[in-house]
Amino acid sequence: MAAKEELKLLGVDVSPFAIRAHMAVVIKGVSCEYVVEDLSNKSELLLSSNPVYKKVPVLIHNGKPICESLVIVQYVDEIFSGDGVPSILPTDPYERAIARFWAAYVDDKFFPVLRGIVLALTEQERVEKATETLAAIEPLEEAFAMCSKGKAFFSGDSIGYVDLALGSLLVWIEAIRRMYNIEIISASKTPRLSAWAERFGESAAAKEVLPEVDKAVQFGKMLEAAASAAAASK
């Protein structure tokens, strides 16, 4: 890093998307100012840096904003690379395509139904979403075997792209277990992911970034309340 690099990350502790971006920066070992946003009172900086979505995370690098968690992770991976710097995406084009595929799967197929468990307005809906989530995690259990090739993480020896994509949701998966007694990852049904989740949680980057599960539980209760209020006012 020749000149002084200024990195600022706007996020909230419980957002899986902010967690991804934050962990990427930590993995790269670069210094970054972390700004916790109040989502009910978004800062001018957030609103002007992400006018399209007005959401976290936003990475601001030397004054220039980058938005969307996976775009940020790829950007951080490309900007901070070289000897001794851990890589987040593989170098081989085919392996990169596979990593991108599974990260997209997490966001397009897994996350919406997982979130649906918290936002469900009836017990029946909650059970439906839970069933869909349990179905959605199965391909990931298989993908882990294929991607990790016997190693600790989807990426191999160290945390990589898919690990960040799915690992950033572990806090919520645990929060859902505490809130509803619904187990998305378990040693009996998804043994590989269960073991991987422990290793992910034990990593230095996770320990530095992941919030306490209770914070997610509290946030979850707020989301539940907001969802029923919105439904009631229709």
Add this chain to the structure above:
Amino acid sequence: MASDELKLLGTWTSPFALRVQLALSFKGLSYENVEEDLKNKSELLLTNNPAHKKVPVLIHNGKPVSESQIIVQYIDEAFSGTGPTLLPTDPYERAIARFWAAYVDDKLLASWLQSFRGKREEEKAEGLKQTLVAVEHMEGAFKDCSKGKPFFGGDSVGYLDITVGCLISWAHAGEKLYGFKIFDADRSPLLNAWMERFGALDAAKKVLPDADKLVEYAKMRQAEAAASASNN
């Protein structure tokens, strides 16, 4: 690169399959185009995209890649020595291109589809409203990315041109079917001009489907849907 075997599983009406065809065309790569029957999906499709069972799937020397944007990036990286480079070389510009590419599918395309596929009138109206918002953002994106040049990619076609370009034939078809021009000259003059410019390129003309044929196809699908609805 003695014998690179490229096979694309797609359908001629899918803008996502078209996106891949555009990338292959602009890169100057030859491939076998396999037309899938989505009502009777081939073993090849089902085994090569078990997670989604959708087109497009690009099979390169027997190895499958799925999801159109991922396929285009793969083509750009795996064939970096062939034809133009599609993604920008600067990391920040690359991030901006990826951001807008995601926006095209998540917002622009999603709301446009809702505007004519929505089951109730309120859904369609909301879709239209969101489409207009999305077009405004894309017009701004074009201005920022092109910096006064003819394409999102600058002087020549890049990733974002291909990402948005696959919507052109359906844009023309949509205008004929519903009277709604997504990139019309008043609302989005830059995109309107870009659409004509992109569509005139040889590499695009080679693969863009005929809008009139898409109109016929859409009418046929509407008739089928109406028939099955009245049979219920």
